[in-house]
Amino acid sequence: MTQFILRRLIQAIPTLFGITVLTYAIIVAAPGDPVSTLTFGPRTTKAQRVALAAQLGTNDPVYKQYIRWLIGNDWQKFPKVDGRGNPVLDSNGEQIVERGTKKGILRGDFGTSFVTKRPALELIIEKFPATAELGSLSLLVGILLGVSIGVLAAVQRGGVFDNLTRVMAVIFSAVPVFWLGLTLLLIFGSWLGWLPMGGRYPTNYFLTGEVSLADRIEHLILPVAVLSTGWIAILSRFMRASTLDVLSQDYVRTAQAKGLAYRQIWFVHAARNALIPIATILGPAIPGIIGGALITETIFSWPGVGRTTYSAVLTQDYPVIMCAVIIVSLTTIVGYLLSDILYALIDPRIRLS
């Protein structure tokens, strides 16, 4: 097992490297550049654009930009200039030359956002709690409801409940999240006034710092409901098929012959084995949770990673995009690895080699 994990982690290095090269190439090849976006306006002069491009390093060839992003620029020296582009001289009248200050991601420096001037890693990391909270709760609700519905639909195969849940699954898969989110907000937030219309905290929290558990739950209900619909749809169908397979097995028939209660047979004996294939989709769910849910975060004003990354893409904020890509790539690799390990742990027939 240890060997397997180590081998997979070593294999991940070139994969990750390839992803960063590809991503950097794609964002640089996209139309426009960050400087034209940041300086768009009639008052900006050529000198200002050139100065900003030099500050951000976007005036260099792509390979140089990538290498600098990777290993930093503190091995390079740069002549110091003032805001007008004039050389800054020392007491001897010679232009001051300074070392770069970037360390590169190999030394943990993800750079500074072009737009907000804040560290890119900080921008992403500070959104993790909100994203993880929303994503994991949605997944949890999705698993609880999806698995239960799937098992019940399987044991009542062809019945009213089975057909109803089949229709429900189709609707949950087909309804656009933005529509569902807005509709729920209008009904429960605007018309009925039962639930807050977005955000993670009540407004007063920002001045007083005080928040109750009930407030936090209120703010979670609608976004979690919206985001969990997709999971419920997928998991209920998955679980139904998986349970049907298990229900036809000999040991289930034996349990029935022994007179065990049906509830015990379905939820303890059958569901346990039917859950094994579910493990394969939980690992890949991790990057989805970490990467955030852009539309749900936008509709519910949720301060998550998805919105941050999307905003960075629109403004061509290279350091933030790359930071998000690295983190999501890492979690994807780890997610698949966990999925394999989990599969081996719960199914003794599987051997990792």
Next chain:
Amino acid sequence: MKKLTIFVIVILATMLAPMTALAQEPGSGGPVIEGNFGGSVNFGAMNPLRNNDTATNRITGLMFPTVIGASGITQTYGLVGDEAVYGALATGYTISDDGLVYTFTLRDDATWTDGTPITTKDVKFSFDAIASGAIDAPLYGYFNYVADGNPTGVKEIRIIDDYTYEAVFEVAACTALGLGAGFPVVPAHVWNYDGSPDFDFSVLKDHPFDSNPSPAFGPFEFASFNPGEAVAVKATTTWPDGVVIPSGFIYRDVPDQTVLAEQFLAGETNFIDGPPVQRRPDIRAAANVVAVDMPGNSWDYVGLNLADPDNPQPGRDENGNPIDQGHHPIFGDVRVRRALQHAINVEDIVSGAVFGEGSVMASSQIPTSWAKNPDLAPIPYDPELAAQMLDEAGWPLGPDGVRICQGCLYAEEGAPFEFELITNQGNTRREAIGQIIQDQLYDLGINVDFQAIDWQSVLDQTFGAQTFDAYIIGWRQGFPDDPDQIQLFGSANDDPANQSSNAVSYYNPRFEELSLQASTLPGCDPAERAAIYYEIEKMLQDDQPYLWLFVQNTMYAASTEVAGFAPYPNAPLWNVHTWTIAQ
């Protein structure tokens, strides 16, 4: 009877006295809550010298002063004590005879919230930090502004004493007042600024002040920052211009415009600036809302390429001499451009694109500008006249109903009247404008290939390469408005290699002469300058480098629980410290 009257007065006074006292307590009025649709999920460093986007400015403008303020009433600069001006430090200024030195006097009763007096040291520190090039400042314009080749930015700030400083310029220009005193001022002592010329301003980068901007000078000071969710500021007790009644100002991120309006209508926010146009009728009709409509300062236009798009050239050579840029086969002829302005019904466009929430523009100046020519009317919609003008310009209707060149000035004989019109995808307003123009011109025998493409591609084709036929985007005027438009239409700012703003390649020596005259008029008398801008505005209407469309109206609205809400154009929060919010 007299006794009764006195009794009633005493009773009333007794009842009202504690209420008045309560209302005057700092922070007793409940928080102002505004939803922010600025896409500020990445709300930036809150040092106003390091970040200048609209969302950040909303908050930093409540916490940090500028030397000179702006008045919502006059829509021009204002000093301490002028009506509807807040956050200013200057009590007066003088201008040297040659117009190169502006001397500002600061109020002497202003202190940061930690008790440190605000002096010219803070002003010099702030300006020098911007000009150092060491803090990634976006405020280049203050020191680096170049109009028509003239360096009009501030050359130097010189301290005379604690409350007097000079802003020195290389050339005399009427932009000097704003450039020499319009930048934000931050507390220099936070960075232990000693006034040394060798001070290393890079210490401002990644400083804790970015996320905890204290101390402040304004009605509010920093309270909390929850990234992606809200920034909150709280009432100060040291504000010298009156008691700050609201307990705070909370600026919540609401990235979806529909939700933004719904939150306001549901009472989750109590103030809204510029709600989505389709929801404005509901907001006006709401019983618990006070809504005020104002002309805005963002305007959309259709830019027409006047030069040859197959061979883009800069407007001037290295020596400043004009370069022959060729002619666009269709728009190179001013008669065609004038005909097109008659051919589009801007009123219909306003109805279709912004639900009637816009004001038709006559030419290049917005309605609220002090330099707007009040006698200049928009070009009327007249499709018959447009057809006649196109016939006369050598573009009669062809056999298949599309106009073709027959004796036109710059296109090949027989060439159809068709062109590509681009705008940025995702901007539903501009997409609607494009579709309506496409329909309206089709009726006149003109084929418009309208395409909504991504923003970066629009920039590349227009300002970046000048290979376009026509495009729709917009500009936003500043506040106070600077009516100078040499950057938009000057030949020195027409270079496809440098993302220049004069992408349409307009060139008119008289325009450049008048613009220079207006922006450098000795004494900068507003009335005299306005007269010159009137002439410029008429000239741009005649020459039609743009098809003039409309300025979007804006709306400020507050819940009826907010007492004291009395907005002016561009200045909805000028008296926010007096607002009382029922709790």
